[in-house]
Amino acid sequence: MAFKQLRPSSPALRNMSIVPSSCSRVLPLTAQRRNYTPQGMPLDFNRLQKDVRPLSPLSRSASTVDVPLKAQQKSEKVFSFPSSTLFRAWSKDEGLAQVPLYRQSLYEHGVAKIQCEFGGDIEQKSALLLDIVNALGKADTHSATEGALWDIKNKPEGVISQGTGQKAIAISHTLDEFSWHIDGSFEEKPTRFFAFHIIHPDRQGGGVFRLLPVSDIVNSLPADVTEILATKDFNIKVPPEFFKGAHTLRKPLLERPPNGPALIRYRKGVCTADENDAEAQRAIRVLENLLQAEDAGFAVPAEHFREDTLLLLDNRRFLHSRTSIRDPNRWLRRVRFHADSAAA
Numbered sequence: 001m002a003f004k005q006l007r008p009s010s011p012a013l014r015n016m017s018i019v020p021s022s023c024s025r026v027l028p029l030t031a032q033r034r035n036y037t038p039q040g041m042p043l044d045f046n047r048l049q050k051d052v053r054p055l056s057p058l059s060r061s062a063s064t065v066d067v068p069l070k071a072q073q074k075s076e077k078v079f080s081f082p083s084s085t086l087f088r089a090w091s092k093d094e095g096l097a098q099v100p101l102y103r104q105s106l107y108e109h110g111v112a113k114i115q116c117e118f119g120g121d122i123e124q125k126s127a128l129l130l131d132i133v134n135a136l137g138k139a140d141t142h143s144a145t146e147g148a149l150w151d152i153k154n155k156p157e158g159v160i161s162q163g164t165g166q167k168a169i170a171i172s173h174t175l176d177e178f179s180w181h182i183d184g185s186f187e188e189k190p191t192r193f194f195a196f197h198i199i200h201p202d203r204q205g206g207g208v209f210r211l212l213p214v215s216d217i218v219n220s221l222p223a224d225v226t227e228i229l230a231t232k233d234f235n236i237k238v239p240p241e242f243f244k245g246a247h248t249l250r251k252p253l254l255e256r257p258p259n260g261p262a263l264i265r266y267r268k269g270v271c272t273a274d275e276n277d278a279e280a281q282r283a284i285r286v287l288e289n290l291l292q293a294e295d296a297g298f299a300v301p302a303e304h305f306r307e308d309t310l311l312l313l314d315n316r317r318f319l320h321s322r323t324s325i326r327d328p329n330r331w332l333r334r335v336r337f338h339a340d341s342a343a344a
């Protein structure tokens, strides 16, 4: 059902307003809340839905349900999208008209999902994704050979490194599991957001995309460890396929903006502590032990990770991972992007 077909029909829905002309979603009037841009500036959201729930701590989430996964024979915590983060686009124009709502969704919850309900080929949906990204901020061309759109699919031939001129294979071009990380952890300024066009999900039960909120990590870490991760510099190694002139940089792994959510920079093997710094060694060990816990994070259910879906995510507010891929035709298209100055 299209959002524009919805009409208030219950007491809970009476106190609603229709957002401005370009947007067709129905939103409630709520008590004014304050939220923050990636730069820590306050944003007001007084028209957001009441039924949104906070992203939850690692093991006591109210927004998760246990779903048995036959393939793994274990209970899996599932990521629950707040209803205000779910959108449908019945045309490319409608997909673009809702950009202000995607922005609100990203800044409040760190996620927005748009289901493309219009016909057309793959390229038309990727084009909508790029248009949305360019309306939200600035796309990052993180590879000179691949441009803004990066295909995540089995690509054993690899890419040519911009820095070395040699062939290099990114993990995203293999069928391997990819453990908890942010995209571009090795960049001087990692992009705040990234987006997927899901072209062909894994239809054999592999390639499960998982999210771990940084707020859950911070809530689970001892305070002294958080302090070390946020104040000491760690070594960040640049993978060869993304080499742009520097092999390493030194940065803290956590940021704690005074008026915004905690942010992370991490990828296993890329981020390490100095060998002779026992405090930093201990802090990263505690962090990695936490990340290795079997129940860390939430699986994005297949119903939200399907063909013709555009998924926008805050790259610094979540770690993400994927299980190993079983369907060799799995194909995502990704674009990384920075926040725009209007929202900052």
Ligand SMILES: [Fe+2]
Residues within 6 Å of the ligand: 181, 182, 183, 320
């Ligand atoms: Fe990634």
